[in-house]
């Protein structure tokens with residue numbers, strides 16, 4: 001885990017008024033399933049509970065932009081996000097937030113997805129790191145807390161959705177069970 005973080009998540013320079021951290025999650029589902037959800041740049045609502053809608057051209061080229069609508073109850077309504085990196089071989093996914101109606105200026109994140117045996121079965125380790133400006137009027141601690149809360153919610157949903165798909169794939173018998 002520490003090795004992956006050093007290799008894939010420590011590339012970015014952090015400015016004076018920025019904060020940066022990483023969040024990990026272990027999921028009891030095969031890596032193929034988790035990665036297929038993470039990489040779907042055009043459909044973040046598949047696992048992000050705060051996203052209500054996403055509009056994008058639907059291709060996966062670096063530089064593609066998506067327009068995300070956020071559910072009510074958060075200090076945000078929209079976010080404009082650019083695909084920075086999509087590496088299917090190493091399972092690395094990078095996004096940068098370009099604008100929108102919210103407080104997270106210059107947010108960028110990298111997600112990597114790694115196979116790991118969990119309780120004797122093929123599972124997945126997800127590592128997500130982020131860099132963001134500390135908003136005016138907030139402390140660094142408040143910013144960490146807010147972003148880590150959102151990422152934890154995303155990871156918990158990603159786990160739920162992945163584990164459901166894994167169960168379904170496992171029981172249906174028609175499709176070849178993925179790595180189980």
Ligand code: A8S
Nearest residue numbers: 050070074075076078079102104150
């Ligand atoms: C992600 C990560 C984050 C998304 C944040 C942190 C956001 O979509 C939400 C609330 C905000 O205030 C900012 O990968 C923003 O989704 C849920 C609109 C960017």
